[in-house]
Amino acid sequence: MKSSAISGDSGDPAMEVHPSGGVESLSIEESPHAIPPHPLGVKPAGNQYTATSIARNFIGSFRTFPDEILALFLEYLDSYKLRYLGATCKFLYAFCRSDDLWKALFIESPLSKSGSFTWLGTWRSTLLNLRPEQTSQIQCNNVFSDVLYRPFLCTHTSLLPYTTNIPASNAIPRLSNLTPSEFSSQWSDKPFILTEPVRSWPIYKTWNTTTLLQQYGDVKFRAEAVDWTLSTYISYMNNSSDESPLYLFDRSFVQKMNLNTTTTSNTNTNPPSYTIPTCFGEDLFAVLGASRPDDKWLILGPSRSGSTYHKDPNATSAWNAVLKGSKYWIMFPSTPSSAPPPGVYVSSDQSEVTSPLSIAEWLLGFHSEARKTPGCVEGVCREGEVLHVPSGWWHLVVNLEASIAVTQNFVPRAHLGRVLAFMRDKSEQVSGFKKEVVDPYGTFVEGLRREYPDLLEGALEELERAREGRKRKWDDVVNGKGDGEDGAVGGGGFSFGFGDDSDAEVP
Numbered sequence: 001m002k003s004s005a006i007s008g009d010s011g012d013p014a015m016e017v018h019p020s021g022g023v024e025s026l027s028i029e030e031s032p033h034a035i036p037p038h039p040l041g042v043k044p045a046g047n048q049y050t051a052t053s054i055a056r057n058f059i060g061s062f063r064t065f066p067d068e069i070l071a072l073f074l075e076y077l078d079s080y081k082l083r084y085l086g087a088t089c090k091f092l093y094a095f096c097r098s099d100d101l102w103k104a105l106f107i108e109s110p111l112s113k114s115g116s117f118t119w120l121g122t123w124r125s126t127l128l129n130l131r132p133e134q135t136s137q138i139q140c141n142n143v144f145s146d147v148l149y150r151p152f153l154c155t156h157t158s159l160l161p162y163t164t165n166i167p168a169s170n171a172i173p174r175l176s177n178l179t180p181s182e183f184s185s186q187w188s189d190k191p192f193i194l195t196e197p198v199r200s201w202p203i204y205k206t207w208n209t210t211t212l213l214q215q216y217g218d219v220k221f222r223a224e225a226v227d228w229t230l231s232t233y234i235s236y237m238n239n240s241s242d243e244s245p246l247y248l249f250d251r252s253f254v255q256k257m258n259l260n261t262t263t264t265s266n267t268n269t270n271p272p273s274y275t276i277p278t279c280f281g282e283d284l285f286a287v288l289g290a291s292r293p294d295d296k297w298l299i300l301g302p303s304r305s306g307s308t309y310h311k312d313p314n315a316t317s318a319w320n321a322v323l324k325g326s327k328y329w330i331m332f333p334s335t336p337s338s339a340p341p342p343g344v345y346v347s348s349d350q351s352e353v354t355s356p357l358s359i360a361e362w363l364l365g366f367h368s369e370a371r372k373t374p375g376c377v378e379g380v381c382r383e384g385e386v387l388h389v390p391s392g393w394w395h396l397v398v399n400l401e402a403s404i405a406v407t408q409n410f411v412p413r414a415h416l417g418r419v420l421a422f423m424r425d426k427s428e429q430v431s432g433f434k435k436e437v438v439d440p441y442g443t444f445v446e447g448l449r450r451e452y453p454d455l456l457e458g459a460l461e462e463l464e465r466a467r468e469g470r471k472r473k474w475d476d477v478v479n480g481k482g483d484g485e486d487g488a489v490g491g492g493g494f495s496f497g498f499g500d501d502s503d504a505e506v507p
Contacts, residue, residue: 047144074095175192175194180282191389193386194385213231233300284419291437293313311334321406323383326381341373391419420441
């Protein structure tokens with residue numbers, strides 16, 4: 001792995017930031033990636049111990065609050081108050097210039113909600129309509145704060161040490177293509193990358209940011225919490241220094257772009273814009289017709305944008321096809337006996353996931369441990385390739401360069417029981433259905449009974465066997481039955497376990 005050098009004051013030696021593997025993971029031939037100076041001269045908190053002047057000593061009553069509390073307090077201020085407070089001293093000036101504060105203000109502004117505006121490089125400049133020559137740059141060389149410096153560090157930490165030199169045992173398999181029977185019998189539970197199917201798609205051959213702007217520049221797309229025109233989003237994408245850039249993730253792109261696909265019934269007579277890879281062709285949610293949940297998305301984002309750890313909705317599987325750019329994936333299976341990925345914390349019902357705020361922050365703190373964790377697989381899906389995400393797998397993905405992709409969720413017959421169990425037993429977590437569908441599970445069962453009655457019957461029997469098996473194991477534990485003499489569990493001591501993972505992912 002490589003280290004990162006942090007620039008100090010002029011004449012001071014550079015500091016090095018190492019990936020979570022530590023100094024011992026460095027190779028002699030590797031050179032460090034330099035972290036540029038903070039634009040306002042802010043430095044990590046530890047630097048204050050050798051400083052002769054510390055700005056924090058001159059902020060009056062605000063000294064009472066730790067930096068973390070001060071940052072939270074500033075989130076309650078409007079644009080005027082932030083500018084007013086920021087004019088009082090260098091320390092508060094640096095805090096009030098934090099672009100995360102201005103991002104929240106801008107997203108709620110009428111300008112953002114209009115969807116079309118001129119992006120001026122930062123959230124603050126765009127909200128206040130400030131050109132670079134109108135923006136103050138007061139140097140704050142005596143401001144020492146990890147709260148301010150860490151997001152800057154994460155933004156400028158190279159991704160290369162984390163996304164290269166993948167151990168052979170962790171590498172996601174790469175295949176040219178698969179038949180439906182090969183996928184169903186051997187690969188439905190495994191991540192893999194296909195290198196052939198996408199290269200024949202018309203949109204693979206024609207889509208890039210230039211052609212998309214020419215055709216759809218004035219069309220609004222969803223990017224997380226905002227709906228912006230494509231021209232506005234690409235302007236942001238090409239000139240942003242956000243630690244976690246906004247990610248365009250639009251579920252209605254087929255209609256907005258009038259695309260012809262093999263799963264849409266419109267009046268477009270052109271050849272399909274893309275075709276689902278053959279091995280992913282079977283999708284049992286198709287029995288829902290117009291009532292099916294959201295299943296396909298256009299994804300567009302700059303380098304370093306992506307998704308923190310999550311599982312795909314409704315226990316579905318997914319494929320993700322890269323049309324331009326490349327994406328790094330790191331993935332973990334999820335079973336009743338396995339913990340979440342390092343640095344990820346999940347509520348007891350798995351409805352809430354807590355993890356580091358940004359992808360870079362997770363890479364810095366947990367990537368080395370993750371690579372050593374059993375079950376970890378990782379790889380880079382390149383331009384013209386498609387990656388399979390099995391049902392229930394944890395995954396984090398980050399763009400290594402500006403990227404365009406299409407993704408789609410589906411239900412293969414190999415995972416029908418898992419999807420039915422999720423929809424039945426975790427109905428409050430089911431998502432993506434229209435409001436008119438008041439009973440997603442019942443509607444799905446009804447569609448399956450109409451079109452695949454034997455398949456449904458087998459899946460329901462599988463669920464019942466799993467439920468009975470868990471009940472028997474629980475009764476054995478409660479009643480003290482076991483394999484030892486005299487019914488003792490584990491030879492006398494209390495033991496709790498389900499044995500193997502044969503009922504993995506069945507709630």
